[in-house]
Amino acid sequence: MENGAVYRPTTEVHPGTARDTRSSLAACCFLGRLKWPRRTLKILQVLLSLLAFVCEEVVSQCTLCGGLYFFEFVSCSAFLLSLLMLVVYFTPVYDRVDAVKVKLSDFYITVAIACLFLMASIIFVSTHDKTSAEVAAIVFGFLASFMFLGDFFIMLYEKRQESQLTKPETAVGTAALTEPLNA
Template structure:
């Protein structure tokens, strides 16, 4: 006659502590692993630099030619919000509920669009600013953010090209196999 405890002791594991087991709270719904490290870093820099460009632009109290400032304001705030949206989609369970191909395609075109328009806004702002330190800081952050968006687009374009080159050999092998006679 064995005690009940003796039967279960060798195979039953203790209650895992907080360091082990399933993640809880915010950590459970945030997954940064869907983006490779270089893209994660670029997305973080895009977010930070576009926010800093927007903040520096908001500090500007007066302007002579305000069109460039207002366009830069719109672009920097939009870039920040769109980048934040893409990060939220990549890092939360939302990603599992939508088509991953559409997310990547949207990210591809949004990143390209933001990079080009942010670069244009920065160039326009350079030609219309009043040379205050806040404007110069905003412009520097604007150009840096533009380059981060364009670098991210470059990485995505490179990855897309690599994927399409991997698929091509498979398609040619299948085509050759279909043209061979069955009784050869």
């Protein structure tokens, strides 16, 4: 056996691996999976929940700390979960998992975070000490809640539109179904 036949596939450059003109980071990101309103909402969710978390972390003392701690947990969880969904949508991870499961997970995560963030913001309003950092955290918390709620309603609308497009026609009579085929 000649050595060229053994070593050729591993030593020659594969023609498909030539570098593209795009950078490697841009090549792995695909923004087209989400339409611009949802893409904007997803980015705003990440930014506003991060800002709410950072502003809450700046608070140095509190008299009723239960609302602050709950807000801290919810804002941090919202930031991490919304960042995770953003990464899944914008990277090749989306191609490796079932798209239906991603959309369903995004739907349930969004509605849960929207409800919890709104509740945490309301509780934090009733227990805060009126410092500027707490007020800023509350404002960002409510804004993030509204972004999550807006995303939820857009997903609900899209889901309803899809179900109307795939709804089977009900015009087929039941008498036609009960008649024999060769009559």
